[in-house]
Amino acid sequence: MRRVVEGAAVVTVDSRRTEYPVGHVVLDGNRIVAVGPGRAPDELREGAEVLDAAGCLVTPGLVNTHHHLYQWVTRGLAVDATLFEWLTTLYPVWAGIDEDAVHVAASGALAWLARTGCTTTTDHHYVFPSEGGDVFGAEIAAAQQVGLRFHPCRGSMDLGRSQGGLPPDDVVERLDDVLTGTDEAITRWHDPAPGSMVRVAVAPCSPFSVTGELMRAAAELARARGVRLHTHLAETLDEVDFCRERFGGTPLEYVEQLGWTGDDVWFAHAVHLDDKAVRRLGETRTGVAHCPSSNARLGAGTARARDLRDAGAPVGLGVDGAASNEAASLVEEVRHALLFARAAGGPQALTVRGALEMATIGGAQVLGRADEIGSLEPGKLADLVVWRLDTLAHHDIADPVAALVLGSAPPVELVLVDGEVVVRQGRVTTVDEHSLAVRAADVHRSLVRKAG
Numbered sequence: 001m002r003r004v005v006e007g008a009a010v011v012t013v014d015s016r017r018t019e020y021p022v023g024h025v026v027l028d029g030n031r032i033v034a035v036g037p038g039r040a041p042d043e044l045r046e047g048a049e050v051l052d053a054a055g056c057l058v059t060p061g062l063v064n065t066h067h068h069l070y071q072w073v074t075r076g077l078a079v080d081a082t083l084f085e086w087l088t089t090l091y092p093v094w095a096g097i098d099e100d101a102v103h104v105a106a107s108g109a110l111a112w113l114a115r116t117g118c119t120t121t122t123d124h125h126y127v128f129p130s131e132g133g134d135v136f137g138a139e140i141a142a143a144q145q146v147g148l149r150f151h152p153c154r155g156s157m158d159l160g161r162s163q164g165g166l167p168p169d170d171v172v173e174r175l176d177d178v179l180t181g182t183d184e185a186i187t188r189w190h191d192p193a194p195g196s197m198v199r200v201a202v203a204p205c206s207p208f209s210v211t212g213e214l215m216r217a218a219a220e221l222a223r224a225r226g227v228r229l230h231t232h233l234a235e236t237l238d239e240v241d242f243c244r245e246r247f248g249g250t251p252l253e254y255v256e257q258l259g260w261t262g263d264d265v266w267f268a269h270a271v272h273l274d275d276k277a278v279r280r281l282g283e284t285r286t287g288v289a290h291c292p293s294s295n296a297r298l299g300a301g302t303a304r305a306r307d308l309r310d311a312g313a314p315v316g317l318g319v320d321g322a323a324s325n326e327a328a329s330l331v332e333e334v335r336h337a338l339l340f341a342r343a344a345g346g347p348q349a350l351t352v353r354g355a356l357e358m359a360t361i362g363g364a365q366v367l368g369r370a371d372e373i374g375s376l377e378p379g380k381l382a383d384l385v386v387w388r389l390d391t392l393a394h395h396d397i398a399d400p401v402a403a404l405v406l407g408s409a410p411p412v413e414l415v416l417v418d419g420e421v422v423v424r425q426g427r428v429t430t431v432d433e434h435s436l437a438v439r440a441a442d443v444h445r446s447l448v449r450k451a452g
């Protein structure tokens with residue numbers, strides 16, 4: 001099927017950062033076949049569904065590089081806590097999840113991501129209760145139903161409280177079970193083919209919930225299987241202290257000796273980095289998922305996104321789990337990335353277009369998919385967003401990119417993923433939002449009740 005979107009401002013985020021004040025994008029099946037100024041050429045319009053997008057802005061679909069979908073059903077708890085306090089409050093609630101709870105949570109979180117302009121998302125799932133069933137399969141099923149391109153990360157924790165870690169012993173797994181479960185998840189779900197809708201990554205949770213043995217074995221497994229590596233790193237000063245006391249170095253020094261740098265690795269947060277660490281991430285092309293709202297919600301600080309980009313590290317944006325970012329809106333992260341960068345680093349710290357780049361091509365680089373997504377160019381996958389800029393909120397904002405980044409989150413006219421409609425006129429077309437909201441609230445109540 002061929003689709004034409006025309007009459008809108010088009011911001012391609014291609015290597016030349018081409019923008020058309022009025023332009024067109026033509027899609028055939030799951031690929032972009034033409035992008036240019038003005039109306040689409042007549043020969044491409046024949047037999048196509050044409051969307052007159054006057055008053056709108058077309059951008060590449062946004063790429064979310066860090067999330068915990070299951071947390072959608074545990075929002076609004078420990079709302080004034082630090083990371084470590086928040087985690088210790090929530091671990092017992094999370095211990096109650098099962099595949100049904102994860103399916104509801106993931107469906108809600110993914111539908112909301114789509115509503116906020118996201119077309120590709122990761123997930124980092126690290127809670128596998130022994131009686132919970134197939135929680136990883138449940139979130140992949142949810143992504144297939146909602147229709148987003150999905151990079152689920154098979155997470156893990158094996159450093160329980162009795163061993164000096166933070167999580168209670170009943171939410172951690174045995175190292176052998178982690179490696180077997182992760183290997184099976186790759187075999188079952190990972191699709192390395194071009195245009196893939198599901199790619200699995202290996203993702204032990206964090207230095208304070210995972211043993212060094214697991215970190216090292218996970219890196220070996222990922223490289224043997226040709227998949228990417230993801231973990232949390234340098235999120236808070238508490239973590240920096242933990243690493244100094246327990247391992248005698250910075251978080252990056254600790255994980256680098258376990259094999260955790262390179263262009264197949266990306267870290268969530270990377271807030272507390274010294275100059276040496278910033279340089280090292282750049283030299284090794286190690287990626288960062290910058291999560292400005294979550295870091296602010298937990299009072300952790302804000303990542304040195306400008307320095308990391310200048311050093312050559314790929315930087316994408318992430319909403320992080322909805323339990324530490326109740327809004328869980330990807331377009332809001334673009335705005336927060338810009339505002340927090342300037343609040344911390346002055347007016348030159350990040351440009352409006354630099355913020356949009358992180359959410360698009362930057363995220364694609366972090367996930368190793370810059371050849372397929374993250375910009376609007378012929379041959380790339382048909383993942384795009386049509387934002388409405390002709391309502392009261394934005395109509396008189398001179399620059400459409402400034403309207404998107406500095407204005408309030410615009411209504412979404414259309415979201416296409418792999419050429420398929422996922423959002424039309426502000427509504428998710430693939431799942432029922434209202435019934436999902438009701439079911440999510442039910443699951444939330446039952447998890448809190450179970451945790452006592």
Ligand code: ZN
Nearest residue numbers: 232268320321
């Ligand atoms: Zn996280």
